[in-house]
Amino acid sequence: MRLQSPKGKTWPEFYGQKSTSRIDIESSASVKSLLTSGRLLTIDLNQLLGSVISHSTDVDRYLKIDDPISSLPQQEYFDKVTEIMRKKSKTAISHLSNKDFKKTLQEAQDELRPLLRRDLKKKISANSDFIEEEISKYNLKNKTKLKIFNQSVLYYCKECSSLIEKDEFKSKNCSCGKRITKVSDTEKQTAAQVNPEVEIFFKNNMWLEYGVELLFKQKNYQTECGVYILGSSGVSHEIDIVAERESDYIRTIGECKNKEIQIDDIFKLSGKMQDTGCNYGYIFSTGVMQSDDVYRLAISRNIKIIEKVLEKTTKEMQDKID
Ligand SMILES: [Zn+2]
Numbered sequence: 603m604r605l606q607s608p609k610g611k612t613w614p615e616f617y618g619q620k621s622t623s624r625i626d627i628e629s630s631a632s633v634k635s636l637l638t639s640g641r642l643l644t645i646d647l648n649q650l651l652g653s654v655i656s657h658s659t660d661v662d663r664y665l666k667i668d669d670p671i672s673s674l675p676q677q678e679y680f681d682k683v684t685e686i687m688r689k690k691s692k693t694a695i696s697h698l699s700n701k702d703f704k705k706t707l708q709e710a711q712d713e714l715r716p717l718l719r720r721d722l723k724k725k726i727s728a729n730s731d732f733i734e735e736e737i738s739k740y741n742l743k744n745k746t747k748l749k750i751f752n753q754s755v756l757y758y759c760k761e762c763s764s765l766i767e768k769d770e771f772k773s774k775n776c777s778c779g780k781r782i783t784k785v786s787d788t789e790k791q792t793a794a795q796v797n798p799e800v801e802i803f804f805k806n807n808m809w810l811e812y813g814v815e816l817l818f819k820q821k822n823y824q825t826e827c828g829v830y831i832l833g834s835s836g837v838s839h840e841i842d843i844v845a846e847r848e849s850d851y852i853r854t855i856g857e858c859k860n861k862e863i864q865i866d867d868i869f870k871l872s873g874k875m876q877d878t879g880c881n882y883g884y885i886f887s888t889g890v891m892q893s894d895d896v897y898r899l900a901i902s903r904n905i906k907i908i909e910k911v912l913e914k915t916t917k918e919m920q921d922k923i924d
Contacts, residue, residue: 626799654737662795690709716778733751750800754793764776811843821847821924855883859885860887862892872903
């Protein structure tokens with residue numbers, strides 16, 4: 603790794619390593635488009651990612667439904683089936699013989715299934731449109747070029763709206779009995795889904811780490827994000843941000859929390875600082891501090907706390923970094 607001890611100083615050398623999964627995420631083009639946007643610590647981008655990822659999860663859930671009847675909540679299933687059965691049978695359902703009841707129930711299910719499949723198809727389309735539109739709106743408004751979703755092609759049976767294949771057409775017998783041999787036997791639809799690396803980047807709070815790393819860079823630090831640093835004890839520590847500035851021999855580490863900071867977080871960072879030879883530490887949090895004790899302890903350990911990260915301007919946060 604490129605971080606070095608300043609010449610003539612007695613601090614231990616940094617021996618650091620990144621996990622391969624971290625390197626994979628960093629090298630994804632989608633994640634790069636987020637990193638270069640310079641907007642990771644803004645509430646707008648945070649809300650955009652939260653909402654498009656949740657719609658993308660819905661698309662994923664809908665795509666995995668094999669039999670839409672068995673995925674219906676019990677009450678909804680009961681209501682829908684009885685409604686169709688009532689329309690179909692000449693007498694009241696309770697007057698049907700056992701045999702007729704079974705037959706009408708089967709017919710009602712057969713009628714319901716394609717209706718539910720069409721519903722699913724519509725839901726996928728609506729969620730997918732939402733994802734594309736929200737990202738496009740965001741890019742336009744903020745002059746950014748986020749490329750954070752993938753498009754896949756869905757092939758549906760024209761007869762019963764069953765999803766036949768995703769991304770690659772293959773001949774198949776549909777469960778409704780139709781033999782599908784040509785693309786023209788199907789109805790094509792596209793589905794936008796958030797890139798999986800972006801999802802990990804968001805859910806594992808990596809957006810916060812890289813957003814904070816940029817703040818250090820802007821203050822002329824040399825930085826690394828998400829590395830394992832070998833301490834003088836021989837123990838390897840996972841550290842969110844390592845930052846070094848040779849001009850005034852400052853070496854510091856920063857940790858990020860997407861929740862309220864606890865006393866234990868201070869002890870933990872303080873321990874890492876001691877073992878890696880860092881005199882200063884920072885904790886960045888999206889939460890609000892509840893206890894003065896956390897502050898007292900942090901001050902005594904040379905740790906600065908920067909809370910409510912998403913509510914502060916870049917300038918306000920930069921001013922808090924030495
Ligand atoms: Zn079919």
